Structures are given as structure tokens and as C-alpha cells.
Amino acid sequence: MDVKLSPVSSPLRTSSTTATRPMTNAQGTGTGFATAFRDALxxxxxxxxxSTRLQEQVxxxxxxxxxEETMVSIQKAQIxxxxTLHVRNxxxxxxxDIMNMQV
Known part of the structure; x- marks a missing residue:
């Protein structure tokens, strides 16, 4: 099996354009936390x-x-x-914490 890796630029090397540039996806549109969180949900x-569909089929x-496939799917859904619950908490x-800060 041949694995070809593309070169990766160093994350320590920054320039003024990368620091001010917003995150973009493949289509070039801006993404933010809300979009990433919505996609994760x-x-x-x-x-x-x-998982529910597989349970019904079993x-x-x-x-x-x-x-086995159903049990793995259940575990993935549970994890x-x-x-998600930990992120929400x-x-x-x-x-x-921010609301309790004194200004």
C-alpha cells in the first residue's frame, strides 16, 4: 500500500494575512463557530x-x-x-463565568 502525504506548512509560521483572514471552507464562504456547531449537532x-433505524431492523x-453493526452504531451515537452534552455544559x-465577571 502506497501512502502519499502532501507537504504541510508549519503551524508556527504565521503572517499578517493568515492572522486576519477568516476561516473559509472549500467553497470560499466564511465559517464560524455557529456553523461548525450546527453541523456537529x-x-x-x-x-x-x-442507530434507531438499525435497532428497528434488528x-x-x-x-x-x-x-454487531447495530451495537457499534448505538455506541457511536451514545459517544x-x-x-455534545459535555460541550453544551x-x-x-x-x-x-462571563456573566458573573465584574466590570
């Missing part, structure tokens, strides 16, 4: 929906769906949900 939701004894804590 949609991915977690899709994983949970897929219960209906569909021979094309294995129990994604727990990660951190955001709420950060908001609370």
Missing part, C-alpha cells in the same frame, strides 16, 4: 437516527442487518451525544 442527530429480524459554564 446535525451529524450527532443523523447518527442517532441511523427487532424486525432483517437478515441484512447484523447485531456523540455525550460529547462547557458553553453554559463559560457563559455563566
Amino acid at each position: 446535525q451529524n450527532v442527530s443523523a447518527q442517532q437516527n441511523e 427487532q424486525l429480524e432483517n437478515p441484512n442487518v447484523s447485531l 456523540g451525544f455525550q460529547s 462547557r458553553l453554559v459554564q463559560a457563559y455563566t
